[in-house]
Amino acid sequence: MKDRKIFCLNNIAKIGTDGFRSGYTLIDSIDEAAGVLVRSADMKEMSFPAGLRAIARAGAGVNNIPLDRCAEEGIVVFNTPGANANSVKELVLCGMFLASRDIAGGINWVRENADDENIAKTTEKAKKAFAGTELKGKTLGVIGLGAIGVLVANAAISLGMKVYGFDPYLSVNSAWNLSPMVIHAEKIEEVYAASDYITIHVPATASTKGMISAEAIAQMKNGVVLLNFARDTLVDEKALASALEAGMVKRYVSDFPTPASAHMKNAIVIPHLGASTEEAEDNCAVMAVKQLQDYLDNGNIRNSVNYPEINLGFCETEARVAILHRNIPNMLSQITNFFGNQGLNIENLANKSRGDYAYTLLDLSHPMPHDTVERLKEIDGVIRVRRIVENK
Numbered sequence: 410m411k412d413r414k415i416f417c418l419n420n421i422a423k424i425g426t427d428g429f430r431s432g433y434t435l436i437d438s439i440d441e442a443a444g445v446l447v448r449s450a451d452m453k454e455m456s457f458p459a460g461l462r463a464i465a466r467a468g469a470g471v472n473n474i475p476l477d478r479c480a481e482e483g484i485v486v487f488n489t490p491g492a493n494a495n496s497v498k499e500l501v502l503c504g505m506f507l508a509s510r511d512i513a514g515g516i517n518w519v520r521e522n523a524d525d526e527n528i529a530k531t532t533e534k535a536k537k538a539f540a541g542t543e544l545k546g547k548t549l550g551v552i553g554l555g556a557i558g559v560l561v562a563n564a565a566i567s568l569g570m571k572v573y574g575f576d577p578y579l580s581v582n583s584a585w586n587l588s589p590m591v592i593h594a595e596k597i598e599e600v601y602a603a604s605d606y607i608t609i610h611v612p613a614t615a616s617t618k619g620m621i622s623a624e625a626i627a628q629m630k631n632g633v634v635l636l637n638f639a640r641d642t643l644v645d646e647k648a649l650a651s652a653l654e655a656g657m658v659k660r661y662v663s664d665f666p667t668p669a670s671a672h673m674k675n676a677i678v679i680p681h682l683g684a685s686t687e688e689a690e691d692n693c694a695v696m697a698v699k700q701l702q703d704y705l706d707n708g709n710i711r712n713s714v715n716y717p718e719i720n721l722g723f724c725e726t727e728a729r730v731a732i733l734h735r736n737i738p739n740m741l742s743q744i745t746n747f748f749g750n751q752g753l754n755i756e757n758l759a760n761k762s763r764g765d766y767a768y769t770l771l772d773l774s775h776p777m778p779h780d781t782v783e784r785l786k787e788i789d790g791v792i793r794v795r796r797i798v799e800n801k
């Protein structure tokens with residue numbers, strides 16, 4: 410097997426990296442890397458070496474990775490959908506509890522009065538300043554019903570809340586997993602109008618940037634609690650700060666400290682702990698490493714965010730070749746003709762597209778001539794060719 414060098418841009422749980430088979434080595438720089446494992450490190454301005462074939466994000470959000478540039482450079486990007494969803498769900502529930510009574514203020518009060526001999530007595534007088542309300546019977550709006558949103562919605566139902574869910578792109582899997590007690594909001598405005606608590610669980614993209622705008626906040630109930638465990642950029646922080654000052658938004662619970670949110674009145678800001686549990690870190694690392702190895706060793710793509718999924722299992726013929734290319738007419742016939750003209754029979758072939766890009770993975774009856782990769786690269790529209798397996 411060819412040597413496979415992997416660079417970890419963030420700390421990746423050992424149980425994941427222990428899963429690399431022999432032939433893989435962890436290295437200290439990206440320069441020689443065939444694969445990168447990353448969590449939240451910002452890769453948007455990084456330049457990538459010519460030998461880099463894949464980036465595996467141990468987590469859900471991929472707004473730290475330049476997906477289109479990677480596709481253009483023949484770098485397949487993976488994430489690990491759902492692997493940290495339970496961890497985030499638990500922190501969202503915690504956020505709702507923290508917003509419902511001033512638990513943090515109460516804990517601080519106890520610390521500040523730790524030397525008071527009569528603290529047990531003064532507690533009974535002081536505690537009314539930290540009292541609040543229950544979640545049971547209140548209404549929660551969940552925007553984005555993916556891996557996390559579904560778990561949050563279902564848990565809130567168990568807590569006795571009335572739950573509205575909004576997701577115009579709901580997947581079949583989410584629909585299967587969602588409690589039938591969740592009320593289907595056809596418009597986001599229904600969620601704004603009905604909810605005492607609103608939690609957002611959508612990806613950070615150009616279209617979701619600033620979706621919690623002044624206009625959106627104006628449609629929410631006075632005194633709403635807003636929870637953001639998705640990304641800071643989803644919220645217009647200027648509009649939110651004014652709404653918190655005015656009491657229109659009672660509390661903002663966020664997992665994303667920014668210079669603005671860290672100073673906001675009535676904000677509870679957590680240092681990005683959503684995915685920081687042993688279980689989530691292990692799940693993400695194991696999944697990321699499996700997907701990365703399956704791509705590097707077998708050419709199979711699972712859970713990519715910039716190339717289509719393809720799985721041909723293990724190669725059982727003499728050779729396998731992987732071709733990343735543009736999604737334009739005549740690519741497949743040029744590729745199959747190339748092999749046909751050399752008398753090489755294609756035993757298995759998979760071809761799929763995703764947006765502007767496509768992937769062709771094929772198994773051949775006989776070993777390939779040594780110049781196959783270079784000659785395939787000459788076809789207009791081909792981005793990267795890899796000779797994956799030679800079973801001699």
Ligand SMILES: NC(=O)c1ccc[n+]([C@@H]2O[C@H](COP(=O)([O-])OP(=O)(O)OC[C@H]3O[C@@H](n4cnc5c(N)ncnc54)[C@H](O)[C@@H]3O)[C@@H](O)[C@H]2O)c1
Nearest residue numbers: 469470553554555556557576578610611612638639683684
């Ligand atoms: N705080 C953390 O540590 C942490 C951990 C994991 C994920 N996240 C963030 O949470 C996001 C969601 O994670 P997930 O695992 O649930 O992802 P997911 O892909 O499973 O779910 C996202 C859902 O949002 C929906 N959606 C997209 N655009 C929408 C819109 N405009 N309105 C309503 N719904 C919309 C999609 O249809 C999908 O169902 C991630 O993209 C990431 O940014 C944060």
Ligand SMILES: O=C(O)CC[C@@H](O)C(=O)O
Nearest residue numbers: 448449468469470684685
């Ligand atoms: O890796 C982390 O700690 C956070 C990951 C989280 O934001 C995600 O999008 O999965």
